[in-house]
Amino acid sequence: MSKHLVTLNVNGEDHVLYVDSNERLIDTLRHRIGLRSVKEGCGTGDCGSCTVLLDGRPVLSCLILTVQARDRRITTLEGLGKGDELHPLQEAFIEDHAVQCGYCTPAMILTAKALLDRNPEPSEEEIKEALGGVLCRCTGYYSIIRAVRSAVKKMHGVRRMENER
Amino acid sequence: MSDEVVVAKLLRELERKAERGELLYIGESLARLDSLEKVLGRPVYTGDMLPDETVYVKVVHSRLPHARIRSIDVSGAMEYPNVLAVLTHADVPGENISSALIPDRQLLAYDEVRSVGDIVAAVVAEDVRHAEDGAERVGVEYDPLPAVFDPLEALKPGAPRVHEHGNLVKHMKVRKGDVVRGFEEADVVVEGTYRTQFQDPVPPEPMIGLAMPGGDGSLTLIGSLQSPHVVRDCVARILGFHRDDVRVVQAVTGGAFGTKSDEMPVDVLSLAALASIKTGRPAVCSWDRREMMIMETKRHPSVIYHKTGIKRDGHLTAAETRVYMDTGAYASLGVLVIMRATFHATGAYDIPNVKTDGYLIYTNNTPAGSQRGFGAPQVIFAAEAHIDDIARRMGMDPIELRLKNMLRPGGMTSTGQLMDESCGLPDCVDAVVKASRRGRGRFDHGSGRYRRGMGMAILYHGNSLGPEGSDYAVVDMRINRDGRIVLGTGLTEFGTGSLTGVAQVAASVLGVPLNYFSIERPDTGKHKPTGPTVASRVVTIGGRAAYEAAKRLRARLDLVVADVLGCKLEDVAIVDGMAFCKGGERTMEWADLVEAAYERGVKMDEEGRYVVPECKWDDETGQGMPYRQYTFGAAIAEVEVDVETGRYRVTDFYAAYDVGKAINPAGVMGQIEGGTVQGLGYAMMEELVHVNGRVMNPSLADYYIPTAMDIPERMHMFIVEKPGVLGPFGAKIIAEPPAVLPAPAIRNAILDALGIGVNDLPITPEKVLMKLLKKSS
Numbered sequence: 001m002s003k004h005l006v007t008l009n010v011n012g013e014d015h016v017l018y019v020d021s022n023e024r025l026i027d028t029l030r031h032r033i034g035l036r037s038v039k040e041g042c043g044t045g046d047c048g049s050c051t052v053l054l055d056g057r058p059v060l061s062c063l064i065l066t067v068q069a070r071d072r073r074i075t076t077l078e079g080l081g082k083g084d085e086l087h088p089l090q091e092a093f094i095e096d097h098a099v100q101c102g103y104c105t106p107a108m109i110l111t112a113k114a115l116l117d118r119n120p121e122p123s124e125e126e127i128k129e130a131l132g133g134v135l136c137r138c139t140g141y142y143s144i145i146r147a148v149r150s151a152v153k154k155m156h157g158v159r160r161m162e163n164e165r
Numbered sequence: 166m167s168d169e170v171v172v173a174k175l176l177r178e179l180e181r182k183a184e185r186g187e188l189l190y191i192g193e194s195l196a197r198l199d200s201l202e203k204v205l206g207r208p209v210y211t212g213d214m215l216p217d218e219t220v221y222v223k224v225v226h227s228r229l230p231h232a233r234i235r236s237i238d239v240s241g242a243m244e245y246p247n248v249l250a251v252l253t254h255a256d257v258p259g260e261n262i263s264s265a266l267i268p269d270r271q272l273l274a275y276d277e278v279r280s281v282g283d284i285v286a287a288v289v290a291e292d293v294r295h296a297e298d299g300a301e302r303v304g305v306e307y308d309p310l311p312a313v314f315d316p317l318e319a320l321k322p323g324a325p326r327v328h329e330h331g332n333l334v335k336h337m338k339v340r341k342g343d344v345v346r347g348f349e350e351a352d353v354v355v356e357g358t359y360r361t362q363f364q365d366p367v368p369p370e371p372m373i374g375l376a377m378p379g380g381d382g383s384l385t386l387i388g389s390l391q392s393p394h395v396v397r398d399c400v401a402r403i404l405g406f407h408r409d410d411v412r413v414v415q416a417v418t419g420g421a422f423g424t425k426s427d428e429m430p431v432d433v434l435s436l437a438a439l440a441s442i443k444t445g446r447p448a449v450c451s452w453d454r455r456e457m458m459i460m461e462t463k464r465h466p467s468v469i470y471h472k473t474g475i476k477r478d479g480h481l482t483a484a485e486t487r488v489y490m491d492t493g494a495y496a497s498l499g500v501l502v503i504m505r506a507t508f509h510a511t512g513a514y515d516i517p518n519v520k521t522d523g524y525l526i527y528t529n530n531t532p533a534g535s536q537r538g539f540g541a542p543q544v545i546f547a548a549e550a551h552i553d554d555i556a557r558r559m560g561m562d563p564i565e566l567r568l569k570n571m572l573r574p575g576g577m578t579s580t581g582q583l584m585d586e587s588c589g590l591p592d593c594v595d596a597v598v599k600a601s602r603r604g605r606g607r608f609d610h611g612s613g614r615y616r617r618g619m620g621m622a623i624l625y626h627g628n629s630l631g632p633e634g635s636d637y638a639v640v641d642m643r644i645n646r647d648g649r650i651v652l653g654t655g656l657t658e659f660g661t662g663s664l665t666g667v668a669q670v671a672a673s674v675l676g677v678p679l680n681y682f683s684i685e686r687p688d689t690g691k692h693k694p695t696g697p698t699v700a701s702r703v704v705t706i707g708g709r710a711a712y713e714a715a716k717r718l719r720a721r722l723d724l725v726v727a728d729v730l731g732c733k734l735e736d737v738a739i740v741d742g743m744a745f746c747k748g749g750e751r752t753m754e755w756a757d758l759v760e761a762a763y764e765r766g767v768k769m770d771e772e773g774r775y776v777v778p779e780c781k782w783d784d785e786t787g788q789g790m791p792y793r794q795y796t797f798g799a800a801i802a803e804v805e806v807d808v809e810t811g812r813y814r815v816t817d818f819y820a821a822y823d824v825g826k827a828i829n830p831a832g833v834m835g836q837i838e839g840g841t842v843q844g845l846g847y848a849m850m851e852e853l854v855h856v857n858g859r860v861m862n863p864s865l866a867d868y869y870i871p872t873a874m875d876i877p878e879r880m881h882m883f884i885v886e887k888p889g890v891l892g893p894f895g896a897k898i899i900a901e902p903p904a905v906l907p908a909p910a911i912r913n914a915i916l917d918a919l920g921i922g923v924n925d926l927p928i929t930p931e932k933v934l935m936k937l938l939k940k941s942s
Binding site: 035036037039040041042043044046047049076077078081086090091093094095097099100101102103104105106109127128129131132133134135136137138139140141142143144145 | 194196197199200201203204205206207208209210212213366367368369370371417418419420422453454659660661662831832834835838839840841842843864865866870871872873874876880
């Protein structure tokens with residue numbers, strides 16, 4: 001099998017790697033770069049646990065080959081906060097009790113981030129639709145939806161203050 | 166005054182405070198202890214800790230539902246690159262049995278396979294891909310045997326035998342009064358048959374186990390599991406090890422829902438251990454989703470017959486019920502599931518004459534076992550559907566019929582157990598009825614294409630294990646010199662937040678904030694046996710053990726405070742990590758208090774142990790007190806059905822549960838919401854289809870579970886608190902019951918909307934439409 005030299009920008013850092021043609025992005029992220037927040041729940045693109053952001057859009061890293069992500073920007077949960085500061089979504093997931101077993105949490109937070117980045121004030125339906133691709137078996141989704149709404153409030157609060165300045 | 170007298174006095178004072186509700190943190194929705202690491206993506210699940218030199222194990226499972234194994238040829242796999250070993254029954258040094266209760270299941274089959282989930286061999290390779298490819302090169306020759314897939318067929322004379330000892334695994338009975346006389350007294354007798362399906366638990370994290378060799382021949386096993394001590398004992402038996410030479414650690418576990426308390430963790434950890442012993446390297450055995458859906462234990466399918474006598478005034482006089490559960494090829498924990506199912510089979514009603522028979526039956530389907538609700542979802546679906554069928558037949562309002570017959574304080578269960586003031590069922594019913602559209606005015610059934618209906622269901626749910634097992638808990642508590650409080654227990658948590666609840670109980674007794682606590686990973690090398698983590702019992706029974714430990718530590722600390730600050734014992738207070746004497750000026754920080762205690766040589770660790778008082782159950786008479794306390798619940802579903810397509814949606818779901826005392830209300834509500842949606846999946850869409858023993862839809866593309874798009878539009882929750890006798894501050898269990906009520910409530914709502922009763926789960930649009938077409942023709 002041929003090897004390919006690829007550059008991936010992961011969480012703001014460039015990684016230059018030799019990868020096999022058939023290497024899955026999830027394996028590169030987990031095993032080569034050590035980003036363990038990316039979770040495998042089915043390996044067939046049905047559960048959404050392996051969701052990462054590719055140029056800001058949620059993708060299933062178990063269905064993407066690493067070579068397809070060449071020269072693109074990848075975000076995992078590890079890349080979300082700034083230093084010790086949590087992203088408003090991370091804060092809201094704690095405060096709204098939106099975390100149970102934690103296995104889908106990285107995918108849920110990243111999917112919500114992608115939604116809020118392109119639609120800062122989504123409706124309830126839009127939130128449900130956006131999260132529809134990630135399965136959660138513990139929470140029944142209600143607390144996760146509440147957390148996304150809280151994060152919207154937090155982010156808007158900040159924006160409004162910035163505008164007032 | 167002797168020390169013991171002082172401690173006893175303090176304990177009384179603490180208990181009085183608790184009764185007055187003066188203890189901090191109880192009833193507060195504190196954030197769970199692991200939520201920060203989880204939103205950062207940092208928890209270490211088993212698959213996140215594989216050393217570089219790890220070898221991989223993949224299994225070969227049977228292709229036939231029932232067959233004799235003629236030969237197993239491993240040569241093709243052994244010649245495949247990077248394959249290190251192939252394991253078969255011949256490689257099992259100890260007893261080749263992977264089951265806890267009935268020794269009916271081989272870890273690696275040697276003479277016969279009885280379901281397509283049976284493991285025949287396992288291939289050990291340098292990486293997953295080669296292990297998988299190697300597994301395809303193991304040649305197994307079979308001689309097919311006659312098989313049986315229907316539990317009722319399996320009971321008939323001459324049916325193919327799944328095991329030599331016959332297909333009936335267990336018969337359980339409940340007897341109360343005299344049903345013959347009860348039916349004579351009835352004005353009307355109503356009968357009904359109800360069926361439920363295989364439900365897959367779908368824990369988000371698939372099954373995985375890692376074996377790490379210690380240099381001295383010992384083994385450490387790390388896995389995604391519920392009950393480390395049970396797993397240790399079973400794996401040690403398979404390996405032929407002394408149990409102390411096997412150490413089992415529970416890694417962070419991504420959901421379990423009962424299936425990780427059954428045989429699956431024993432399978433993967435035993436195979437990983439055998440591979441590790443063979444190669445001298447760390448070994449991991451994991452199942453992918455497809456393998457999970459074939460090999461893991463699922464919810465038992467059932468057929469349930471009801472026959473009920475009723476007077477014209479609506480009083481039930483007699484109930485005769487038969488529950489048939491298909492446990493697949495192996496009993497697993499099914500022998501306990503049928504027990505709980507039989508106890509609860511006639512529902513939360515006070516019926517004077519009851520005769521219930523429960524049968525657990527082998528077939529050549531894949532094995533069923535422990536899953537959230539543990540027999541209750543099947544029997545409560547049938548019982549509650551049947552109550553609505555009776556109401557319809559009698560021309561009565563189904564809520565009125567329930568109010569007339571349901572359990573209340575002073576009422577008696579089918580097993581002859583008297584209900585006391587801790588029966589909060591009437592309050593639960595009241596809460597959901599008042600909140601529903603009907604309670605707020607008239608319910609509009611609509612007309613034309615979209616019809617609306619409302620349906621109710623109620624339950625009672627025996628707490629903890631009762632006659633199902635040894636019911637105790639041990640929680641070790643240690644206050645470190647830096648003030649940190651460390652909890653260690655063999656009880657586990659796999660998503661519910663139960664150990665946060667346990668810490669919250671201790672925080673309340675000690676008077677320190679929750680963030681002073683840390684919880685050790687459950688580890689058989691460190692923690693004492695503590696009974697299995699099942700039956701939602703961690704906060705209730707484990708919390709009670711933590712309460713016992715914390716009380717003793719608190720009493721000793723109060724003595725130190727009184728000594729240092731120079732006041733009377735009864736004036737000592739510790740509030741939010743600050744100690745002081747009532748009426749005094751001086752205070753003492755928690756860290757200083759702990760330091761002062763250490764300087765005085767005070768014992769700063771304690772083993773908390775709680776043993777549930779023995780339950781009285783008599784298999785022969787079918788009578789007794791199987792559980793010491795019950796959780797109660799009531800739900801109403803409001804649905805809107807499209808009569809053109811049979812599609813329906815649940816617009817509102819009202820759920821009220823009597824949890825005794827909500828230690829952490831947000832945690833309780835998380836269980837209600839999550840359980841409701843899991844129950845909604847059971848009601849509306851989930852079915853693991855078996856055809857001649859083969860699983861037809863072992864993937865999440867073909868087996869649907871609810872997504873965020875499928876949940877009821879509005880979820881209304883109510884917490885009722887009628888304290889029980891077991892849990893700390895009166896707490897009762899909550900994780901399982903919410904998964905039970907959606908199926909009957911939704912079924913009854915569709916009955917209300919259309920006059921159509923769908924009696925076999927799941928209630929798909931196709932079934933609704935077929936019934937509609939049949940009705941109109």
